[in-house]
Amino acid sequence: MKLSLNTQIFIGALLGVLAGWVIAAGKGSAAAEGGLYVAGLLGGLFVDLLKMVLVPLVFCAITVGVANLRAHRQMHRVWRLTLGFFVFSMALAMLLGMGAASLFEPGKGMSLDALQGGTASASPLTLPQFVEKFLRGLFVNPFTALAQGNVLAIVVFALFVGIALVAGGERYRNILQLLQEALELVLRIVGWVMRLAPLGIMALLTQLVATQDLTLFASLGTFVGVVVGSTLLHGVVVLPLILYLVTGMTPLRFWRGAREALLTAFATSSSSATLPVTVRCTEQHLHARPEIAGFVLPLGATLNMDGTALYEAVAALFVANLVALELNLMQQGVVFATAMLAAIGAPGIPSAGMVTLVMVLQSVGLPAEAIALLLPIDRPLDAIRTVVNVEGDMVGSLVVQKWLADKEE
């Protein structure tokens, strides 16, 4: 009997968690160290493979997506609907998180001492500095951007190329065809990489479970509970509900199609590294049109982060409680707005949200040193929020596709 890839990945994930526990239990022994080394190496190689296909994939998917959309005279609508959906779903996520945080008040009564003695590893940025840094990062020499794997800058350049291809029409037919074939080629390679996913995900989860200090995780109980609970609520109830209401797709059908991508997101903690898998699942399993998914997903991987927005907002309220600062409605509004900007500005890489969190804290005068308290427990929280970030992108492309179809009728 041949197991489906989905089943293999699932078994790999379970074995990974088990192996992680075993290694954590045998900490210090030569066998455990050896196991951890192998898991680190294999997991690292799997992520390398995903990153290898990421840059050509983003570039080809966006240019081809834009070129095909323009041909249908839909471009301006897709833009509006996509960005509208991103803002809407991130706002919902943050409202959920902030609502839960004001209900359970994580951090109330905890001692401020925990903040002292630690140093923040992230360099503090004020809001204007952050906005400037974000804007100045948009237009980059394409070769530098491609070589550095700077996804946002690649997306921007690919948008220009896509639009120029359309403006030039027939004249650039060959280039467009070349890019179309390149995209197919890259997706074929993604298919090969995915065959290694069961092993890669197993190794990554082994490493995650074996190296996590769970006692620390538990000591920040209410905060972790609020973050995990509201993130899951958003991912398990809100997003599937939106999807169902707009497209009629049942949550079960969605999860079945999205599973490979969601597990990869959990194991890698990176929306960008997961993107090749996200595109594959959305187009092949969930049957999104390539020109829509090819546009919405790469853009979403860097801009649309429901889980990160939620996390940043809740973390700011948590830190405010820790230092016994009552945030008034206006300040909560500032947290809301900066948390959304921080999520948009965070690249889709592990713990990126931690770095941009500094800006949210500073926007209402909270100590950036609080990062020292949050960093050690970030790995598992990052895994969970990345799953919801990726889920939001997939739901987004299906919703945008349906909205477009409705308007065409």
Ligand code: ASP
């Ligand atoms: N790791 C997240 C992602 O790639 C970003 C974050 O740190 O919140 O989506």
